[in-house]
Amino acid sequence: MGEGSKVCVTGGSGYIGSWLINKLLAKGYTVHATLRDLKNESKVGLLKSLPHAEGKLVLFEADIYNPTQFDPAIQGCEYVFHVATPLAHEPGSSQQYKDTTEAAVAGTKSxxxxxxxxxxxxxxIYTASVVSxxxxxxxxxxxKDVMDETCWTxxxxxxxxxxPFYKDYIFSKTTSEKHVLSYGNDENGGGLEVVTLPCGLVGGDTLLSTPSTRTVCIAQIVQNERAYKSLKFLEGLLGKIPLVHIDDVCDAHIFCMETPSITGRFLCASSYIxxxxxxxHYALYxxxxxxxxxxxxxxxxxxxxxxxxxxxxxxxxxxxxKxxxxxxxxxxxxxxxL
Structure with a gap:
């Protein structure tokens, strides 16, 4: 694949989106990436500075709160990675939706x-979360005794x-994932294959200069109360914390594109601690x-x-x-x- 294939990545300037685009470009794909604001020079500059971006990366402005904007970016592509998600609903950000879940489902549906x-x-291919x-x-x-793909929050x-913040996130990711899976097994899908990847807590390196979920992974060291609260929440919800490296996450997305026949739900984490x-671990090393x-x-x-x-x-x-x-x-x- 790669050479000549055209793919779309929504949420291209985010933690997972930017790393995924970098890998896709390195493999020779032409990438249509969406950002909320093409006037944001730091985000646009980051993506345009990636190796192989020239001539292979096309940027589109599209906002999850205006989901019809994604049409031009998706047109002509063979595969779409829907990575973008509204993290927290801000009152006044949209008159259309009453909360994060409504916005996320509407975006996914569109x-x-x-x-x-x-x-x-x-x-x-939908970037889901293990909170679902x-x-x-x-x-x-x-x-239950086990955590696997049959589990739904x-x-x-x-x-x-x-x-309320965690409730909104859980409800939006769970409802959106169930909705997008329905396109893979009902007549509305028009033959569309759908894969969802509920990803664990993502750690490792980053291309961004801003905090990401990686900060949550080191909350016990940096004494960041908000990040630590997220860790405690995850363990309370899931029993332990599913961990996955950013590189493995993006490789899993590409694997789910390049595998000839694959549909359905696949949890994505290499460790459960x-x-x-x-x-x-931190105390020892x-x-x-x-x-x-x-x-x-x-x-x-x-x-x-x-x-x-x-x-x-x-x-x-x-x-x-480790x-x-x-x-x-x-x-x-x-x-x-640090």
């Missing part, structure tokens, strides 16, 4: 329909009332830092990570938990965060 209308798109795959029982009272308001195991101490809950059920679907298709992860956490430290040092 992009799927653009793929169908294009007449050229073979497969839509909590191994909670339907009433939220307890955990129960959407009961009462389970997430303590934090507790906050205590993360703290132990980085004694120069003060590591936030964890109170291990002895009653917590030992949930197993049982997702093997991606590897059964032939995908191989290159990074284990490598991911070590790369987060390296990156933070390079950027002056």
């Amino acid at each position: 992009i799927a329909m653009s793929c169908v209308r294009s007449g050229t798109v073979k497969r839509l 795959a909590a191994p909670l029982k339907e009433d939220g009272s307890d955990f 129960p959407l009961h308001d009462s389970l997430y009332l303590h934090d 507790s906050l205590q195991e993360m703290a132990n 980085y004694p120069e830092f003060t590591v936030k101490q964890e109170n291990e809950d002895g009653e917590r059920k030992d949930i197993k990570w049982s997702s093997t679907k991606l590897c059964e298709k032939g995908f191989v992860y290159k990074y284990d938990a 490598m991911i956490l070590d790369d987060c430290i390296k990156c933070a040092r390079r950027m002056g965060e």
Whole structure:
């Protein structure tokens, strides 16, 4: 593939989007990338400065709050990576939608329909989140024994009332993923193949100069309360924390494009570890830092990570938990965060 194939990446200036574009360009693909604002010189400049960008990268302005804007970017492409997502709904940012979930679902629906209308798109690959795959029982009272692709986070308001931000994110990612999967198995899809990749907490390096989920991975060292709260939230929702390297995430996306026949849901994480195991790693290998101490809950059920679907298709992860956490430290040092 590669040479001559045209693909689209929504959310091109984000953490995953920019790394994915870099890899696609290196493989010879022509990339249509969408950004919310083409007048943002730092984001446009970053993408235009990538190796092989000249003549191979075309930028389009499109906002998830105005989903019909994505048509020109998708037209003529064979594959679409829908990476963009509204992270938090800002009142006044749109009169159309009442919350993040409504905006995310509308954007996903519109992009799927653009793929169908294009007449050229073979497969839509959606960047989902593991927050949609909590191994909670339907009433939220307890955990199941395993976490795999059959797990769907129960959407009961009462389970997430303590934090509206996390509730909005869980509801938007879960509802959007279910919606986009419906295009792969119903007549509205017009033959469109759909793959969703619920990704774990992404760590490693970055092309960006701004914080990303990588910061959450080192929250126990940098004493960032908001990032640490996200870590605790993930462990509470999922039993442990699924970790994945940015390089593996993007390779998994490309694998799901280049594999001849693939549809459905594939959890994407190479490791499944507790906050205590993360703290132990940092304390052992980085004694120069003060590591936030964890109170291990002895009653917590030992949930197993049982997702093997991606590897059964032939995908191989290159990074284990130690490598991911070590790369987060390296990156933070390079950027002056440590």
